[in-house]
Amino acid sequence: MHGLFVNKKKNDTGSTALVLKKIQSGDTKLKEEFIKDNVPYIIRTISNILGIVVDDRNSEEFSIGLAAFNEAIDRYDADKNGNFYTYSFVVIKSRLYDFIRRNRKHNNVLPFSYIEESTRVDERLLMSDASGQFEKIEVRQELVSFEKSLKEFGISLKDLVLSSPKHKDSRLLLIKIARIIADDDNMFRKLVEKKYIPMKEVLSRIKVNHKTIQRNRKFIIAVSLILRSNLYDLKEYVQGFEREGKYHG
Structure with a gap:
């Protein structure tokens, strides 16, 4: 089964949504395979968000991205969130952004690439989580004002x-x-x-x-x-x- 699950944005609403539905119904083995096959996507996403090359699977950044991807799987709702990979990108980005704000190690990189991406993210995705924790409203307002x-x-x-x-x-x-x-x-x-x-x-x-x-x-x-x-x-x-x-x- 390895290699079956990849980032298929164009066909995501079909096959991927069905796989996620099975996973959310309790198929833990399928979840493990899905995450394993998407590790390259997770690494690539982390690297794009931070503007650095992340290739160490033992890094803290990778751990955060992996946990965020797992969170996206658990919270994904096909009716509300649309494309899963777009949704997971928002979740990973949000968790990494929280990490960056807490960690001085990343203060030497001004987050203009993050800001640019944030201002283009669809409002439906930003507010898809009822608690609004993916993107705090005040942060969004900062970016728009800037x-x-x-x-x-x-x-x-x-x-x-x-x-x-x-x-x-x-x-x-x-x-x-x-x-x-x-x-x-x-x-x-x-x-x-x-x-x-x-x-x-x-x-x-x-x-x-x-x-x-x-x-x-x-x-x-x-x-x-x-x-x-x-x-x-x-x-x-x-x-x-x-x-x-x-x-x-």
Whole structure:
């Protein structure tokens, strides 16, 4: 039976739904096979959400993703949740996001890829759980508010995903620049009103090539907006990375 169950999004409402119905009726052996065959999907999903390669099945991230997939199987309702793999993705993402918020290890990665995906997830999926625990309403509101602010600068969440620096030192430098802007009322006012980074003022406060600022304009603006906002969850990512930088610096 191994290899029978794979991520079949197009045909999911048929065969997969029937398999899940049997599992929910108490077929534990079938459940074990279903989970085993979907391990590659679980690993791939975790890697996509975190933006890192997860190939260690003994990792904490994998354990969380595996438990979330198991949870998705138990809670899945074909009438309410539609495609199982889309539904399981939401559950895995939600559990990993909770883990990230608790774990400082991941504070060095700004979750723009997560934010982009979250704003595109169907409301029916988000609210499919009666307790609303898959995506807290206040978190959803944060993301929508942040996306709206970015649009005023002509920046999309996809832009941030593509432009976010990959190296830790680069992120630290850009966050430092964003902090300078956010902490200065005059500079931040210019940023908001004129929709551009006050280059002269920034360069007078920190030694950096102006091309670095221009090249990373979108990231710097995004972080500046976060630091001056009430978006507490997003601020925690930035501040957590700043703390890590000071600790290791």
